[in-house]
Amino acid sequence: MANSTPVKTRPAAEPARPASMMAVIAPAAGWLLPGAGHIIQKRWIRGLLLLVSIGSLFVLGLMMQGHIYKPNGGDILDILGFIGDLGAGGMYITTLAMNWGQGAIAFAIADYGTKFMIVAGLLNFIAMADAYHIAIGKKR
Amino acid sequence: MTVQLTHFSAALVFALFASIVFGITHRETTRDMLRYGLYCFAMFLGGALVAGWAMWLVRR
Numbered sequence: 630m631a632n633s634t635p636v637k638t639r640p641a642a643e644p645a646r647p648a649s650m651m652a653v654i655a656p657a658a659g660w661l662l663p664g665a666g667h668i669i670q671k672r673w674i675r676g677l678l679l680l681v682s683i684g685s686l687f688v689l690g691l692m693m694q695g696h697i698y699k700p701n702g703g704d705i706l707d708i709l710g711f712i713g714d715l716g717a718g719g720m721y722i723t724t725l726a727m728n729w730g731q732g733a734i735a736f737a738i739a740d741y742g743t744k745f746m747i748v749a750g751l752l753n754f755i756a757m758a759d760a761y762h763i764a765i766g767k768k769r
Numbered sequence: 770m771t772v773q774l775t776h777f778s779a780a781l782v783f784a785l786f787a788s789i790v791f792g793i794t795h796r797e798t799t800r801d802m803l804r805y806g807l808y809c810f811a812m813f814l815g816g817a818l819v820a821g822w823a824m825w826l827v828r829r
Contacts, residue, residue, distance in 0.1 A: 675793050683787040689782060692772040741779045747785070752790045759794040769797060 633703070657762040663753045666760025679756045685719050687749035694716035694741025697730030710743070716750030716757075784813035797822075 652672065659666025664680035667673075693698075698710040714721050724730050734740050762768040774782065792806025 675819075678789055678793060682789040686783070689772060689774075690771060693774065693779075694771055737776070738774060738779065739774075741774070745783065748787065752787060755786045755794045756790060 635658060648686060649764065651764040652761060655764040656757040659757040659760045660716075660753065662719050663749075666757060669762070670760065670763050673764065683717070683749050683753050683756065684720065686745050686752070689719050689750065690742040690745030691724065691730055693742030693745065694732055694735075694739040695730060695744070695746050696732065696734050696739070697724050699725065709746055711751045713747030716752075716754045717746065718750075718753060718759075719748065733765070780814065780817045784810050784817070786812060 655666035655670055657666075658669055662680065662681035664676035664678070666709055667676035667679060674697055698714050701707050717724075730746070732739075734743060759768065788806045789813035792802040794807045796802045808829045
């Protein structure tokens, strides 16, 4: 007896796209300068908006006398703070080189500033992933 | 140079910039990006206001 249930067929696999250098360069550029991964792929407006948003968050955090975390192996929150700050890439390196953001957190707004800089770094990780997705053709 | 923001203006600035990044990175089309960005902004600010009033009620 013939089976009347429809046979499930797998959708044809998408043709593999060749791995391009852009898939490496875009996230790296985005890490060094927020939004640069989008700008070098001609997503000008998105790139500029990311640059302004992430850059402003980081700079405001610094101007609010937030604390910047250095590489450390101590408290788990300090390690996570360092990972968040590291996402800001070039801005983080510049801040460390200029020895900014090294003061003690003396008041509430300075604590907000610390969080602003951590979140700026984490948002930049998301922007880097987005630049990578554009580079591999997963997103327009 | 230092900046002194109030608690609310700090929340406002945070919500604005985080929403822009979320909108751009989480949606495909410009229209969807705008809608999702506005949604995130409303949720960030609304959440802060609700949490603030909840803490005020708890404190009473």
